[in-house]
Structures are given as C-alpha cells and as structure tokens.
Amino acid sequence: MSAGQDFETRSGDAGAEDIVAPLPRITLQAFCETPAVAATMQAAIADRRMDKAHARIQMGGPAAAVEAFRAAPTPNIIVLETVSDPATLVGHLDTLSESCDPGTKVVVIGHVNDVQLYRDLIRRGVSEYLIAPLGTLDVLRTLSELYVSPGARNLGRIIAVMGAKGGVGASTVAHNVAWAIARNLDASTVIVDLDIAYGTAGLDFNQDPPQGVAEAVFAPERLDANMLDRLLSRCSDNLALLAAPAMLDRTLDLPEDAFEQLFDLLRTTVPCVVLDVPHVWSGWVRRALISSDEIVVVAGPELASLRNAKNLVDLARANRPNDSGARLVLNQVGMPKRPEIDAAEFAKALGIEVLTSIPFDAQLFGTAANNGQMIAEVQAGGKIAEAFVQIASSLTGRGEAKRSKRSLFEPLVAKLRRKA
Structure with missing residues (x-):
C-alpha cells in the first residue's frame, strides 16, 4: 500500500475469487x-x-x-x-x-x-x-x-483439468470449458495442452500449428512475451491454443519446474488459462495441479474413477489449505448397459459436491471430435453445451455475459508486443 492510498484494515481471508500471485525467489x-x-x-x-x-x-x-x-x-x-x-x-x-x-x-x-x-x-x-x-x-x-x-495487478486465473483415469474425456471437458469461457463469458483464454506426446487440443480445434508448447518448454531461455505471441494459435476471437506436437521424437522426462516460467508469463498476460493435464503422475504434473488457482477432476461414474478422484481431491485438500477445493465433474454418465455409481454416492465418498454431470452422447461427442468442433458448434443451446457454460461460470466466478463484438484478444496481443 502506498502513502497515497486510504488507510484500511485487513482481517479475515479473502473469498475464492481473489487471485494471489506466487512470490518470486526472495x-x-x-x-x-x-x-x-x-x-x-x-x-x-x-x-x-x-x-x-x-x-x-x-x-x-x-x-x-x-x-x-x-x-x-x-x-x-x-x-x-x-x-x-x-x-x-x-x-x-x-x-x-x-x-x-x-x-x-x-x-x-x-x-x-x-x-x-x-x-x-x-x-x-x-x-x-x-x-x-x-x-x-x-x-x-x-x-x-x-x-x-x-x-499487472489483474492476474490471470489458471484452471487445471485432469482426468481421474484415462479415457474419461478430461481433454474434451477442458477444451469445451475453455471455449465457453472465451465465447460465453467474453474472457480472453489460452488452452495449454500439456500432453506433449499425445495431446488432442490441435485436433479438437482443427488446428495444426507448426509450433506450440514444446518450444516454450524445451527452450525456456528464449521464452518471453514476444515468443509466446508467436507460439499462440488463434482458435477464435477470444481463444488461443498452445498446442502439443503429438510426436514421439523425444521422451518427456521433464524437471518439476519445467512449465513454471510459461505459467508465470501466461498468468500476467491472459485473464484465463486452461491447462489440459495428461493422465500421468510426475513431479511437474503434481506441481502444475497444486500451483493452479482451480483444479477440475473429471471422472467417470465407476469404481476406478472414484478411487483415483478421491486421491486427487485429498491431495488438493492437503496441499492447498488456503484455496478452494478441487471441483468434480462426472462425465459419460448414462452409458448404455454399464453399471454406474450414483452421483450422490460419488459426492459422499469424496466429501465434495459434483459440479455437474455430463450425459453420455456418443453421436454428439463423436461428431464434434471428428469435425474438429466444440459441442456448442454442433448442438448450440443443448443441455450439454449449457453444462460447459455452467462449469465455466463456476470456475471463473462470472455469470454468463453477452458476447461482445469486439475481440478481447487483440489488446492482449498488442500488450504482448509492447512488452517485447
């Protein structure tokens, strides 16, 4: 607080909407x-x-x-x-x-x-x-x-989305939630595909950029605002992508702080960052989850997902006592002929509420994936599209806003260039 500001007292912890930046090495x-x-x-x-x-x-x-x-x-x-x-x-x-x-x-x-x-x-x-x-x-x-x-007072919110097990559709949820934040809530958003070897964000948005997240991770000494601007692939007016190369030309034994510089840069330049976290367990994955402002665990309504989701929720609870707890999204609910655990039982076992349940719809999700589209582009106004807007609103603390005709991403790019 500077001398020019009004004197005020501070007491009690802030609400969940406050973003407090990590401290540097001091x-x-x-x-x-x-x-x-x-x-x-x-x-x-x-x-x-x-x-x-x-x-x-x-x-x-x-x-x-x-x-x-x-x-x-x-x-x-x-x-x-x-x-x-x-x-x-x-x-x-x-x-x-x-x-x-x-x-x-x-x-x-x-x-x-x-x-x-x-x-x-x-x-x-x-x-x-x-x-x-x-x-x-x-x-x-x-x-x-x-x-x-x-x-840089208005710090960006980092949202990490991870599946409780492979195949539960966590990447699909991450991409559609990011789309809803950018399109329905008018917030400039960047999706970061952290699955460098097998990431699907490029496919889901029908993008094939020559560069992406790998260049930011494997050449951290070159990473700055100008380089980040070049690596971003535009998906829409308010949405950009740091795509994964999805190639096996090198292994990914990354250090724990591999993405730290990238996340710090994104946090100071973009209002919202959605991390598509792969279903692996390593030091850098654990750090990415714990250091995020919001954690979303995507699970299927079955036993293995329940066990793994509980482990992730407990991890977040133990390591983030001053943050909101992990959010739970149940996906692929109502799959024909599959016995399922009820959402209420799921929530009781984990000690948290289910943020939303997304019904299984092979035709809708399959069409969107094969066409490189989001659910709202295939079935605008449908219940599943509305579910993603609900998740986006809960994670950002913002109600649904009327979409502006003016792109919010243009000032972001201009800001990045000015800083360079």
Missing part, C-alpha cells in the same frame, strides 16, 4: 510477538505461493530484529509484529533503518487501528501496516503485492 524473516501471529505466518510460508521463497520465523518482535541485523545482511522482506506503543515501535524502526540493506521491504503487523501511526510508518518507508488478527491470505496477498507491478 528471502523473508518474520519477528513475531504473539503465538497467533506466528501461527499465521507459519501457515503463510507453508502455502504453495511461497514455494520459491526462503523464509524464517522467530519470536521477539522489532527488538529482536534490531539485534539480528546489527551485523548481518537484511533479507528481501522483514515482517515485524509489535504489541508495544507507537513511540517504541518507531524507535526500533529508526534503529533498524540504519542497518537495512537497500531494497529491503518492511511489513509491520500491529494490534491497533491508528491512522497517525500508519502515516508515520509510511513516511519511514514501511511497505505495509496490517492489523491483527489477520488471515493467511491477508499475509500472502500483502507479500505478493510487494512484487506485482502496478500494470
């Missing part, structure tokens, strides 16, 4: 005075958005910080909790400033809502003043905003 030390704030800080540094940061929490408050940095270099961020009077706090800050390295940011957590104190802190270069009690997302949001440029 160092952070927090000096707390109460167990409650220390516990909140501990929860914050354990969050997925702090994976790159190196953080340490200790007790003692501002006095301990002054002693710690008398002869030691300061980290990128110092978080200070204070329960002392304003004069004592200001005295500690003045002493601390004598040993602070250039570029060190200071965040103060206090227990009084004092406008004059806030102004005094801002004049002394404090980056933010928070009021306890506060939630984990309050801390994460504040730390993130210290490193998000003013021009």
Whole structure:
C-alpha cells in the first residue's frame, strides 16, 4: 500500500475469487510477538505461493530484529509484529533503518487501528501496516503485492483439468470449458495442452500449428512475451491454443519446474488459462495441479474413477489449505448397459459436491471430435453445451455475459508486443 492510498484494515481471508500471485525467489524473516501471529505466518510460508521463497520465523518482535541485523545482511522482506506503543515501535524502526540493506521491504503487523501511526510508518518507508488478527491470505496477498507491478495487478486465473483415469474425456471437458469461457463469458483464454506426446487440443480445434508448447518448454531461455505471441494459435476471437506436437521424437522426462516460467508469463498476460493435464503422475504434473488457482477432476461414474478422484481431491485438500477445493465433474454418465455409481454416492465418498454431470452422447461427442468442433458448434443451446457454460461460470466466478463484438484478444496481443 502506498502513502497515497486510504488507510484500511485487513482481517479475515479473502473469498475464492481473489487471485494471489506466487512470490518470486526472495528471502523473508518474520519477528513475531504473539503465538497467533506466528501461527499465521507459519501457515503463510507453508502455502504453495511461497514455494520459491526462503523464509524464517522467530519470536521477539522489532527488538529482536534490531539485534539480528546489527551485523548481518537484511533479507528481501522483514515482517515485524509489535504489541508495544507507537513511540517504541518507531524507535526500533529508526534503529533498524540504519542497518537495512537497500531494497529491503518492511511489513509491520500491529494490534491497533491508528491512522497517525500508519502515516508515520509510511513516511519511514514501511511497505505495509496490517492489523491483527489477520488471515493467511491477508499475509500472502500483502507479500505478493510487494512484487506485482502496478500494470499487472489483474492476474490471470489458471484452471487445471485432469482426468481421474484415462479415457474419461478430461481433454474434451477442458477444451469445451475453455471455449465457453472465451465465447460465453467474453474472457480472453489460452488452452495449454500439456500432453506433449499425445495431446488432442490441435485436433479438437482443427488446428495444426507448426509450433506450440514444446518450444516454450524445451527452450525456456528464449521464452518471453514476444515468443509466446508467436507460439499462440488463434482458435477464435477470444481463444488461443498452445498446442502439443503429438510426436514421439523425444521422451518427456521433464524437471518439476519445467512449465513454471510459461505459467508465470501466461498468468500476467491472459485473464484465463486452461491447462489440459495428461493422465500421468510426475513431479511437474503434481506441481502444475497444486500451483493452479482451480483444479477440475473429471471422472467417470465407476469404481476406478472414484478411487483415483478421491486421491486427487485429498491431495488438493492437503496441499492447498488456503484455496478452494478441487471441483468434480462426472462425465459419460448414462452409458448404455454399464453399471454406474450414483452421483450422490460419488459426492459422499469424496466429501465434495459434483459440479455437474455430463450425459453420455456418443453421436454428439463423436461428431464434434471428428469435425474438429466444440459441442456448442454442433448442438448450440443443448443441455450439454449449457453444462460447459455452467462449469465455466463456476470456475471463473462470472455469470454468463453477452458476447461482445469486439475481440478481447487483440489488446492482449498488442500488450504482448509492447512488452517485447
């Protein structure tokens, strides 16, 4: 928060619609005075958005910080909790400033809502003043905003779609949901086909681009906004594709952070990113799921899907305590002659509601796949097309909007070129 902004207190975690960007590779030390704030800080540094940061929490408050940095270099961020009077706090800050390295940011957590104190802190270069009690997302949001440029405040939402098992139609769901977000909700959207060897996004959109996601992954040193612009294949006014080459010319033993740079770039340039995640299990797949803003698990109404979906839902719940839980979509429901698990039983076993159930329709889905079309193009206004719009609305938190005649993708491309 800058000195020009109105003073406000922050308390309680934000709603599911807030997007908090991951922090870069920074160092952070927090000096707390109460167990409650220390516990909140501990929860914050354990969050997925702090994976790159190196953080340490200790007790003692501002006095301990002054002693710690008398002869030691300061980290990128110092978080200070204070329960002392304003004069004592200001005295500690003045002493601390004598040993602070250039570029060190200071965040103060206090227990009084004092406008004059806030102004005094801002004049002394404090980056933010928070009021306890506060939630984990309050801390994460504040730390993130210290490193998000003013021009990139509106961060894009990353939605990861993965099948509970092979053959349940997760890619089809991902592509149709992305289409619905772009067409019905008027949001510029990019589909990223992460199945480099066998991806079908190019086929589903009748595209055969010469370049795509492989170039971004295997040449990360060249990846920038200009290169991303060249790799995107336009599917519609608001929809673009990073297609997979679907070739077996090289194996895909990718490092855990293989897609990290690509995701960070997409997040700052596109309002919505849909990841078509293949049904494999590796370090980079796990990281892609956990680091996404929304996880969609697509399952068939049968036992193997139930078991695997529960594992994915439990994984998300354990590793993303400050995020919304994984969403469940049942696909291929009502297949003739196949015994099925009822949606209510499925939901009860997983402990989450079924977002929607998509009926089995071999004729409709087969026609769309063979023609390189989306369901809404084959059967506009049908119940299945409406189901994809419902999923899109739930994932983005946006109601269905009237489609604008003006392309939202043109300003995106212009922005990418300006940044280049």
